[in-house]
Amino acid sequence: MPTYLYECEKCGRFEEFQNINDDALEECPECSGEVKRIIGSPGIIFKGSNFYVNQDKKDSTKAKENKSEKVS
Template identity: 35%
Template structure:
C-alpha cells in the first residue's frame, strides 16, 4: 500500500497517510482536524538494465565475424541490417 502526502488547508501541516490506491478517503489534519488535500511529491526512479545511461554502449553487429566486424568498423556509410 502506498503512502500519500497530505497538507491541511487550514493550518498548512503536512503529513503522510497509508491507504490503498483504490480508496479516496476524506482525510483530516492530525493537529487542527481541518480538511486536508493530497499533494504531489517527487518520486524516486531507478533504471535497471543496459542502455539507460550515456556511458552505456550498445552491442552492435553481433552477427558478424571478428574479421567482418573489423572491416565494418571502418566503413563510413553503414547499411548493415541487424537481425
C-alpha cells in the same frame, strides 16, 4: 497499503496509510484543518547496461573499430 502525502493548511505536510479504495482525507487528523492530497512521482531505478548515453557511444565506437580491423 499505499502511503499518501497530504498537506494541511495549518500543520503542513503529513503521510497517511490508506486503502487504495478509501476516499481522500478532507480534514487533518491532528487539527481538523482542510487538507489536499499531494501527487508525487514514483521512484524509478534503471538496472542493466545501455541506460546512459556515454555507454552507447563508447561501445559503438569500439565495435566499429573492431569491425574495420577484421575487414583489413
